[in-house]
Amino acid sequence: MRTFVSAVTTVVVLFTFSMFASAQTAAPKKNVQQHVDGYGRPVPDPVSTETPGPPPVHDLSGNWEPDGWREGVQAQGARDFPSDSKHILPFTPEGEKAFKEHKTGFGVNAVPIGENNDPFDICDPPGFPRVELFNLRQLRIYETPKQMSILYENDQVWRNIWTDGRELPTDIAEARWYGYSVGKWVDDTTLVVETTGLDPRTWIDNAGRPHSDQLKVEETFHRLNHDIIELTLTINDPVMYTKPWVALNKFRLRLQPDWFDIREMICSASEAQGYNTVYHSGQAASPSK
Amino acid sequence: MRNMIKTSVLGVAFLVACVPLFAHHGNAVYTNKPITMKGTVTQWIWTNPHTFLKFDSKDDKGNVQHWIGEWNAPSTLVNFGFTPKTFKPGDEVTVTLGGMAKDGTLVGRVRSVELADGTVMTEDEKFGKAPDSH
Numbered sequence: 331m332r333t334f335v336s337a338v339t340t341v342v343v344l345f346t347f348s349m350f351a352s353a354q355t356a357a358p359k360k361n362v363q364q365h366v367d368g369y370g371r372p373v374p375d376p377v378s379t380e381t382p383g384p385p386p387v388h389d390l391s392g393n394w395e396p397d398g399w400r401e402g403v404q405a406q407g408a409r410d411f412p413s414d415s416k417h418i419l420p421f422t423p424e425g426e427k428a429f430k431e432h433k434t435g436f437g438v439n440a441v442p443i444g445e446n447n448d449p450f451d452i453c454d455p456p457g458f459p460r461v462e463l464f465n466l467r468q469l470r471i472y473e474t475p476k477q478m479s480i481l482y483e484n485d486q487v488w489r490n491i492w493t494d495g496r497e498l499p500t501d502i503a504e505a506r507w508y509g510y511s512v513g514k515w516v517d518d519t520t521l522v523v524e525t526t527g528l529d530p531r532t533w534i535d536n537a538g539r540p541h542s543d544q545l546k547v548e549e550t551f552h553r554l555n556h557d558i559i560e561l562t563l564t565i566n567d568p569v570m571y572t573k574p575w576v577a578l579n580k581f582r583l584r585l586q587p588d589w590f591d592i593r594e595m596i597c598s599a600s601e602a603q604g605y606n607t608v609y610h611s612g613q614a615a616s617p618s619k
Numbered sequence: 620m621r622n623m624i625k626t627s628v629l630g631v632a633f634l635v636a637c638v639p640l641f642a643h644h645g646n647a648v649y650t651n652k653p654i655t656m657k658g659t660v661t662q663w664i665w666t667n668p669h670t671f672l673k674f675d676s677k678d679d680k681g682n683v684q685h686w687i688g689e690w691n692a693p694s695t696l697v698n699f700g701f702t703p704k705t706f707k708p709g710d711e712v713t714v715t716l717g718g719m720a721k722d723g724t725l726v727g728r729v730r731s732v733e734l735a736d737g738t739v740m741t742e743d744e745k746f747g748k749a750p751d752s753h
Contacts, residue, residue, distance in 0.1 A: 359738040362700035370697070400695065443648055451668075467694060483694065595694045601666045608664060608671050612687050612724030615678075 365399075368591035376557070376584065383556035387518045390551055390559060391473045393590040397558065397582035402466030406436050407537030408563075408577035409463070413437025425540060425570030432538030439538050443609065448538070449531060453597040455507040456485055457532030458525060459547050459563060463577055464536040468592045478513060478521075483592050491523050502527040505543055519553040534565060535577065542569035552580075559583040649728045650718035657713050658686065663706035665693055672706060672729055674714060688714060688729040691742070699742050711735045 365373040396402035407413035413436065421429060433441040434448055450456050456464060465484040472479045476494035481487075489508040498512050505527050513523040525547040534541050545567040552560045563578040565571065658676035672688040690696065693703075706712070712734060716727030731741035 359736070361738060361740045363698070363742075364700070365698050593694050593697065595667060595692065597667060602668065604664075604666060605668060605671075608673075608687060609689065609726065612720060612726035613685055615684065615723055615725055 367586075367589075368593040371589070371591070373586065373590065382558065385519045385553035385555050388515050388521075389473065390471045390478065390521060390553060393468065393470050393586040393588065393592070394559060394583040395468050395586050395590075396466055397584040401581075404464050404466065405536055407463075407535045407539065409581060410579045411575055411577055413439070413535075413537030413539070419539065419575060420572040422568075422570055422572055424542075425567075428540035428570060429538060432533060432540060434536070434538040437537030443606075448536075449533065450536075450597065451602065453599045453602050454531065455487065456597075457507040457529060458489060458509050458511075459528075459565070459577065460533055460535055461485070461487060461489075461508070462549075462561070462563060463534060465595070467595065468586070468590070469583075470592060481592070483595050486594060486596050493521070498524055498526055502543075505529040507532060509547070521551045523549040523551065525549070539565075540570055541565070541567045544569045554582075557585045559585075648720055648722070650721055652718055653715060653730060654719065654727070655713060655715040656686075657711070660706045660710040660712055661685070661708055663703070665703035667692055670696060670701075672714070672732065674712060676714075684725055686714070687726045688716060688732075689726065690729040695742075699740070701740065705740060706732070 365375075367373055401409070404412075407417075411417050411419065413434075415438070419425070419429075429439070432439055432447065433445050435441075435443075435446055435451075450460070450464075461482050461484060467483040469483065470481040472481075473493075476492065478491045478493055479488055480491070487508070489511060491511040491513045493513045493515070495514075496512055499510055502510065507529050509525040509528040511523055511525040513521050516522050526545065528541065528543070528545045528547070530541055530543050530545070532541070533539060534545075545565070548564045548566065550560075550562040552562075554560050560580040560582055561578055562576065562580055564574050564576050566574040656676045658674035660672065660674050662671070662673040664671040664673070669692055670690040672690060674686050674688065675683050676686055678684050693701070712732050714732050715730045717730040719725070719727040731739055733739045
């Protein structure tokens with residue numbers, strides 16, 4: 331009997347100790363990780379076992395988001411042509427010169443903070459195509475019989491694409507941050523958009539790729555199925571580049587629920603100034619012992 | 620100073636995981652040497668292009684050091700449960716920086732913050748390897 335009691339006591343003690351030890355070594359609580367919309371509502375992950383429905387005809391409307399966490403950020407430059415030693419753009423001499431004058435936060439032209447001359451850092455409009463080549467997050471597409479509008483989360487801007495059959499203007503007296511765009515359906519599910527008249531003060535991407543007022547951008551929006559658009563974006567600027575180059579190649583956008591609220595993400599001049607002020611207010615560390 | 624800072628033995632892991640987390644002004648300004656320290660929050664700045672966590676931490680001489688931790692944009696952090704009220708002045712925290720400013724100023728890139736109740740505020744690999752972000 332004593333042996334039995336002793337054994338039970340030992341087990342209880344060991345169990346209690348193990349519980350205590352477990353409590354002492356429990357993993358820290360993690361914060362909540364959940365993709366949410368602007369109202370904080372959880373956004374469900376795509377169900378991989380479900381087959382997407384067929385694409386509707388001549389319809390890109392809806393709430394869209396890059397298919398993959400932060401795939402659209404593109405801090406190092408255009409996703410399919412980032413600024414590094416492996417991706418050498420076909421610069422003209424003028425393009426090479428203009429590129430070197432752009433002092434960036436990322437890519438081969440990255441400089442210390444104080445030397446940056448990125449126009450978006452002082453809240454100039456990102457412009458087109460940078461709005462699709464940097465911080466491309468949520469976007470919303472509206473269509474009418476004559477035009478399509480795209481609203482972007484980044485800087486809360488929009489641009490207009492005419493689909494009423496008109497041609498691009500040939501004599502543009504006034505360049506625009508977001509240019510002049512016309513789109514044509516080449517089949518039931520593919521819209522090709524041409525854009526020109528773009529303000530050369532903007533950069534093509536976050537890596538400071540330059541453009542002239544001769545830039546022409548082609549976007550191909552291919553509705554692969556009900557849930558996915560593939561976006562291909564090609565840069566053609568004979569002043570800066572000897573040949574066209576592809577900045578986005580079948581970049582996937584995924585349809586989001588119709589209740590999805592797009593967050594504000596606005597470049598505020600006062601916040602940008604505050605950011606720089608805080609950053610530069612860092613104090614020197616005390617000397618080591 | 621060096622004694623005050625607890626250099627993480629997970630440095631190699633961080634070098635893999637900490638592809639540059641901040642983009643607006645470039646990551647070239649930060650080292651890739653993770654450091655962890657205890658501190659007290661003085662301000663949580665919820666702003667674009669990036670957020671800031673300001674906190675005080677004592678060095679090995681007992682002197683209060685005023686640190687500035689730069690973190691991701693609100694549009695990214697909201698997906699990890701962050702809000703403008705996640706931190707408040709006076710909160711006791713343990714901060715891990717992915718690196719600090721190369722110029723020696725007390726500015727760093729935040730990797731994670733452990734609150735007094737043990738909750739760790741960080742970004743999770745659920746969303747995949749974090750690309751250069753904003």
